[in-house]
Amino acid sequence: MEAASIPTPVAHDDHHHGPPIANQSSRVNSEVLGILLFIISEIMLFGAFFAAYFFIRVVSADGWPPGEGLPVAVAAINAAILLSSSVTMHWTDVSAKRDNQRAMRVGIVTTFLLGCTFLFIQINEYLHLGFAPKTSASASVFFGLTGLHGAHVLIGLLLLWMSAVRIFKGKVGPDHHRGLEIPGIYWHFVDAMWIVVFTTIYVL
Amino acid sequence: MAAKIRQPGWYRALAFSILGVLVCLGLSTGLRAAFTVDPVYDGEAFLQIALLMVPLFFLGGIGCFDYWLRWASGRTVVDDHADHGAKSWRDYFKVNTDHKVIGIQYIVVSMFFMFAGGLMAMLVRAELAAPGRQFVDPNTYNGVFSIHATLLIFLFVIPVFAGIANYVLPLMIGAPDMAFPRLNALSFWMLPVAGTMMLLSFLAPGGSFAAGWTAYAPLSVDAPIGQAFFTIAVQFAGASSIATALNFLVTIITMRAPGMTFFRMPLLVWANFSTSLLVVIATPFIAASQFMVLLDRALGFNFFNPANGGDVLMYQHVFWFYSHPAVYIMLLPGFGIISEVLATRARKPVFGYRMMAFSLLAIVLLGFTVWAHHMFVSGMSDWIRIPMMITTAIIAIPTGIKIFSWVATLWRGVIKMDTPMLWAVGFISMFTLGGISGVMLAMVPLDIHVSDTYFIVAHIHYVLFGGSMFTIMAGIYFWFPKMTGRMFNERLGKIHFWLTFIFFNVTFAPMHLIGVQGMPRRVSDYADQFATWNLVISISSFILGFASLIFLYNMITSWRSGPKAGSNPWNSLTIEWQVSSPPPIFNFDAIPSVVGGPYEYGVPGAVHAVFNDTKPDPLPVGAGAGAAEAD
Numbered sequence: 035m036e037a038a039s040i041p042t043p044v045a046h047d048d049h050h051h052g053p054p055i056a057n058q059s060s061r062v063n064s065e066v067l068g069i070l071l072f073i074i075s076e077i078m079l080f081g082a083f084f085a086a087y088f089f090i091r092v093v094s095a096d097g098w099p100p101g102e103g104l105p106v107a108v109a110a111i112n113a114a115i116l117l118s119s120s121v122t123m124h125w126t127d128v129s130a131k132r133d134n135q136r137a138m139r140v141g142i143v144t145t146f147l148l149g150c151t152f153l154f155i156q157i158n159e160y161l162h163l164g165f166a167p168k169t170s171a172s173a174s175v176f177f178g179l180t181g182l183h184g185a186h187v188l189i190g191l192l193l194l195w196m197s198a199v200r201i202f203k204g205k206v207g208p209d210h211h212r213g214l215e216i217p218g219i220y221w222h223f224v225d226a227m228w229i230v231v232f233t234t235i236y237v238l
Numbered sequence: 239m240a241a242k243i244r245q246p247g248w249y250r251a252l253a254f255s256i257l258g259v260l261v262c263l264g265l266s267t268g269l270r271a272a273f274t275v276d277p278v279y280d281g282e283a284f285l286q287i288a289l290l291m292v293p294l295f296f297l298g299g300i301g302c303f304d305y306w307l308r309w310a311s312g313r314t315v316v317d318d319h320a321d322h323g324a325k326s327w328r329d330y331f332k333v334n335t336d337h338k339v340i341g342i343q344y345i346v347v348s349m350f351f352m353f354a355g356g357l358m359a360m361l362v363r364a365e366l367a368a369p370g371r372q373f374v375d376p377n378t379y380n381g382v383f384s385i386h387a388t389l390l391i392f393l394f395v396i397p398v399f400a401g402i403a404n405y406v407l408p409l410m411i412g413a414p415d416m417a418f419p420r421l422n423a424l425s426f427w428m429l430p431v432a433g434t435m436m437l438l439s440f441l442a443p444g445g446s447f448a449a450g451w452t453a454y455a456p457l458s459v460d461a462p463i464g465q466a467f468f469t470i471a472v473q474f475a476g477a478s479s480i481a482t483a484l485n486f487l488v489t490i491i492t493m494r495a496p497g498m499t500f501f502r503m504p505l506l507v508w509a510n511f512s513t514s515l516l517v518v519i520a521t522p523f524i525a526a527s528q529f530m531v532l533l534d535r536a537l538g539f540n541f542f543n544p545a546n547g548g549d550v551l552m553y554q555h556v557f558w559f560y561s562h563p564a565v566y567i568m569l570l571p572g573f574g575i576i577s578e579v580l581a582t583r584a585r586k587p588v589f590g591y592r593m594m595a596f597s598l599l600a601i602v603l604l605g606f607t608v609w610a611h612h613m614f615v616s617g618m619s620d621w622i623r624i625p626m627m628i629t630t631a632i633i634a635i636p637t638g639i640k641i642f643s644w645v646a647t648l649w650r651g652v653i654k655m656d657t658p659m660l661w662a663v664g665f666i667s668m669f670t671l672g673g674i675s676g677v678m679l680a681m682v683p684l685d686i687h688v689s690d691t692y693f694i695v696a697h698i699h700y701v702l703f704g705g706s707m708f709t710i711m712a713g714i715y716f717w718f719p720k721m722t723g724r725m726f727n728e729r730l731g732k733i734h735f736w737l738t739f740i741f742f743n744v745t746f747a748p749m750h751l752i753g754v755q756g757m758p759r760r761v762s763d764y765a766d767q768f769a770t771w772n773l774v775i776s777i778s779s780f781i782l783g784f785a786s787l788i789f790l791y792n793m794i795t796s797w798r799s800g801p802k803a804g805s806n807p808w809n810s811l812t813i814e815w816q817v818s819s820p821p822p823i824f825n826f827d828a829i830p831s832v833v834g835g836p837y838e839y840g841v842p843g844a845v846h847a848v849f850n851d852t853k854p855d856p857l858p859v860g861a862g863a864g865a866a867e868a869d
């Protein structure tokens with residue numbers, strides 16, 4: 035390796051094993067910023083499916099709702115389940131910062147189980163709807179949007195699983211909580227997105 | 239052998255891929271049996287699942303996920319930088335976390351796809367050399383031009399810019415690496431996967447995908463299985479660009495050197511900042527459009543089936559909401575390259591630095607408001623045309639600001655007309671022509687007249703070849719000494735430029751004429767009246783292809799045995815030129831401090847960055863990020 039153009043006594047020390055510490059030029063943590071940008075991307079992905087919803091429901095005026103009415107009550111209960119999982123997620127996060135290992139374990143397991151319940155109810159709802167994606171374009175939109183959201187719940191659950199593994203191995207604490215915080219932010223996004231999907235698909 | 243299969247690398251990638259094929263076979267037959275679909279084995283069902291999943295097995299085998307999976311299993315992971323930096327050429331074929339290695343991997347792979355896509359173009363021109371059928375049947379012809387466009391857009395122009403920026407950007411802002419080095423490696427490795435998938439579609443039963451790079455529904459829904467190769471490959475290319483863009487944004491925001499305020503950043507960094515914003519916001523739309531096509535194809539959804547209430551125009555809206563910004567994704571990084579080259583080679587500060595930065599952001603914003611100008615003849619509501627015409631005309635203003643600022647940068651500069659500068663100046667003239675035909679096309683009446691003619695082909699090649707390609711060449715010649723430590727052959731570089739410049743114009747300028755006269759694009763045959771011009775274009779395009787061989791020869795021989803280039807052959811002020819060529823493995827021993835603007839050429843004693851190495855390092859050697867455990 036050649037020396038830099040500026041003469042430097044300590045530059046290019048062969049024993050230097052590792053990068054210099056990067057300058058932090060922003061108060062935002064890079065991992066948090068990363069997941070927020072990823073969520074912007076995800077919102078746009080949902081946005082494209084909402085565009086499909088708009089074109090098929092409003093522009094082409096294919097009949098809405100697909101089938102003979104959607105089970106609004108079931109979906110509302112599901113919304114409540116997912117929202118309460120956001121609360122337990124937040125509680126887990128706070129417990130990590132307070133180093134309450136027991137609360138953290140209870141919190142992550144509760145959040146995970148609530149997420150699973152949501153998915154179970156959603157799949158059960160699919161089986162009893164009486165229509166399938168191939169029935170009509172509005173049915174495709176219904177399955178497209180709720181299915182896209184369901185896939186995100188599944189990804190969120192995978193991330194929660196990873197956090198849970200680390201929590202139960204005692205590797206999460208006040209100084210090491212990014213591995214819980216990042217999946218947590220994603221989980222809150224998945225919950226918030228359900229409110230939007232629920233409102234447009236079931237309520238409006 | 240067993241040990242080799244356990245280590246991340248090509249052996250394990252092969253083993254995992256075979257395993258992936260078996261898993262997909264089991265999944266497709268198992269699911270079909272579970273839902274009592276007859277027959278249990280269906281080739282297309284298996285193929286579509288395999289196209290989605292085998293790449294993931296391959297990526298796992300090559301080692302993209304090892305660190306994350308170790309982390310996810312709850313083990314203690316320590317980053318010892320074992321896979322950082324290349325010691326021999328073999329390391330370029332492995333998963334590597336060094337942004338400089340990844341940058342070169344990106345550039346070399348996208349150059350490979352440039353030559354592949356270029357060969358397709360020659361095949362198109364060979365077929366069009368005379369009216370009637372020459373070499374390929376109409377269906378193959380459709381496939382060839384579709385793959386030509388798809389490869390050059392998704393596997394060349396977009397990733398080669400990501401490659402150049404990957405190499406240069408962290409150095410420019412004084413960062414030791416990108417913010418997420420392992421994500422960066424994953425982004426790269428998704429590219430060869432996507433490109434290979436597109437090329438493999440030639441082997442698909444029923445031929446390769448042939449619906450153009452736009453793959454309009456419902457054509458793409460009803461097309462033979464080759465179309466699925468496009469639908470799925472685009473997902474991988476798109477995921478790769480989103481991940482890279484996210485990485486660039488986080489790097490630029492959180493890892494700038496002390497003193498590097500936003501308005502002291504070189505314009506290449508600004509350009510990639512804007513491009514990355516576009517990618518993060520727009521690319522999910524093409525992903526969604528292809529998801530919908532895939533759902534329609536594979537699971538019988540009705541998004542684009544008008545018989546069941548689907549909306550085919552919706553495809554075009556969603557597609558162009560990405561693909562118009564994609565035009566800027568393919569240009570803005572080039573704008574940044576041109577600003578670097580012009581300022582350095584004209585020895586003058588970039589004229590109107592702040593307006594240059596703001597016009598980039600203006601293009602980002604306006605880029606989202608013009609998509610339906612691709613749809614003037616699609617049958618959408620007439621009234622949408624007028625606002626789209628106006629916004630399209632308006633977007634020429636920030637672009638014009640940039641062109642005038644570049645010209646003003648040259649004004650009274652001490653201009654050195656070497657190879658990078660020739661490409662930069664060639665870009666300004668050619669891109670202006672492409673921009674002008676773009677404003678013409680914004681006008682609804684003219685657009686209706688020339689829709690789907692060679693006028694469009696001429697316009698897009700003036701923008702993407704005379705525009706993007708010229709900036710890529712400027713950038714590659716400009717940073718070649720930094721990346722390789724050697725100088726390219728200036729004489730061959732100039733011959734490459736002049737041959738390309740002249741025969742680029744001979745190839746694409748006549749297309750304006752035959753386009754206005756009505757020669758349709760994307761058709762393998764044409765009326766006899768266009769024969770003369772088409773022969774001229776075809777001959778010229780072969781010389782254009784030959785010119786790129788000169789480039790290839792120059793790059794290979796100069797890399798192997800060119801004269802040594804110093805650390806700063808262009809006498810540039812930006813930080814990447816203040817370290818050795820090629821730069822040290824971790825870029826810097828200590829992060830430099832930025833004390834002035836990046837383009838203070840001609841200002842006596844101006845300094846952009848100072849290196850603090852003379853002060854004793856407050857930290858013990860080897861401390862810091864090297865031994866940090868992940869949370």
